[in-house]
Amino acid sequence: MTTIEVAGARPYPVHVGHGLFELVVSSIPAAAARVAVIHPRALRATGEQVRADLARDLNAISIEVPDAEDAKTVEVLNYCWSVLGDNGFTRSDAIVAVGGGTTTDLAGFVAATWLRGVQIVQVPTTLLGMVDAAVGGKTGINTASGKNLVGAFHEPAAVVCDLDTLRGLPRAEIISGLAEVIKCGFIADPRILELVAEDPAAFLDPDCPGLHEAIIRSIQVKADVVSVDFREDRPGGLGREVLNYGHTLGHAIELNERYRWRHGPAISVGMVYVAELARLVGRLDDETVDLHRDVLASVGLPISYNGQFPRLLDAMKRDKKTRADTLRFVILSGVAKPEMLVGPDPSLVAAAYAQVQT
Numbered sequence: 001m002t003t004i005e006v007a008g009a010r011p012y013p014v015h016v017g018h019g020l021f022e023l024v025v026s027s028i029p030a031a032a033a034r035v036a037v038i039h040p041r042a043l044r045a046t047g048e049q050v051r052a053d054l055a056r057d058l059n060a061i062s063i064e065v066p067d068a069e070d071a072k073t074v075e076v077l078n079y080c081w082s083v084l085g086d087n088g089f090t091r092s093d094a095i096v097a098v099g100g101g102t103t104t105d106l107a108g109f110v111a112a113t114w115l116r117g118v119q120i121v122q123v124p125t126t127l128l129g130m131v132d133a134a135v136g137g138k139t140g141i142n143t144a145s146g147k148n149l150v151g152a153f154h155e156p157a158a159v160v161c162d163l164d165t166l167r168g169l170p171r172a173e174i175i176s177g178l179a180e181v182i183k184c185g186f187i188a189d190p191r192i193l194e195l196v197a198e199d200p201a202a203f204l205d206p207d208c209p210g211l212h213e214a215i216i217r218s219i220q221v222k223a224d225v226v227s228v229d230f231r232e233d234r235p236g237g238l239g240r241e242v243l244n245y246g247h248t249l250g251h252a253i254e255l256n257e258r259y260r261w262r263h264g265p266a267i268s269v270g271m272v273y274v275a276e277l278a279r280l281v282g283r284l285d286d287e288t289v290d291l292h293r294d295v296l297a298s299v300g301l302p303i304s305y306n307g308q309f310p311r312l313l314d315a316m317k318r319d320k321k322t323r324a325d326t327l328r329f330v331i332l333s334g335v336a337k338p339e340m341l342v343g344p345d346p347s348l349v350a351a352a353y354a355q356v357q358t
Helices: 022-027 041-054 074-086 101-116 127-133 163-168 171-187 190-198 200-204 209-228 239-244 247-256 263-280 286-298 309-316 346-354
Strands: 002-006 012-017 034-040 059-065 094-099 119-124 138-143 146-153 158-162 328-332 338-342
Touching (some): 022 158, 041 059, 041 094, 094 101, 101 127, 171 190, 171 328, 190 200, 209 239, 247 328
Parallel strands (some): 034 059
Antiparallel strands (some): 138 146, 328 338
C-alpha cells in the first residue's frame, strides 16, 4: 500500500493499494454513531457490503443514488438530505461515498452542506474517481447552466483507493480515466507520459504495473497542488487552477452533449484545443502539440469534436475560471510548464477550435 498525505488546514491520507476496504472502517471518525453509505444504483452490491461491514460497530444506512451524471442534481441532493434528517444524523456522524467521480462529487457536497459539514470517507471505484474527483476536496452538482457550478470545498477524512475495483470496470471507463492521468503528465509529471508511451495498450489492463505507478503519480500531482492552494485562491500564482487544464472546452462539450459524453473524452479534446490555442498565441511548439494528439489517441481517447462553436463559446464564458467577461485558459509553454492565458484574441479562440473539428 502507498499512502499519500494531502497537507493543509485539515490534512488527510490517500491510501492506494489492493484489498483496502478494511481501511474504510478504520477511517470513520471515532465520535461517529451513524454512517450513511452513498452509492450508485450500479454498485448496489458493493454499497451493501460496505454498509454491512460498518454495521458491525455503527448504525449504518445506505443511500442509493442514480448512476453517472444523473446523480449530480438538486433533486438527488435534497433526497440525500431528507434521508439524513429522517435518520437523525448529527455533526459527529459520517458519510462514506462508494462509486465513481459523480458519486464522490455528490456525496462530498452532501457532507459539506449537512449541518454545515460532517466527515466523509471517499472510496472511489473508478480510475477517474481515484486520480481526480475523490482527491482534493472539491464537491458539487450540475445545473442547467453548466457542470459543477454549485459546490463547496470540503476535505475528506480519508480517501481509500482499492485498485482491485478497477478489474470490474468497462474498457470505456478505464479510457475515460486515463484522460486525467495524462493531464497530470502534461501539467506536472512527464514520467507519466513516458509510462503511457512505453505500452499504451497495456494501460487498458487494470492490473498493469505501469498504470498503477501512473495512478500514484497522478494522485501525488493533485496532492501537491491542493496542499498549497486548497480553495483555488492562491495569490500570485497559477495554483489549483492548473488542474483545470483542458477543462474549459471539456466541460462545455459535456454540457453540449447533455453528459452523453464521458468526462475523460471531453477533457481529452479540451487538452488538444488548449494546446492548439497555445500554439496560435506563440507559447507552445509544434512537437508538444503533436504529442498531445499522439498520447491521447494511443489509449483510445478522442482528439477531435464537431459541435457548434457559438454554443460552446457561450458555455466556456460561464466557466469557473472566467472573470467578468474575460476568458481565461490554463495552457502550457512546454511539458510541465503550465501558465494562464488571459483574454486571448477571440479570432484565435475560434481558430484553435477549428483545429479540433472533425
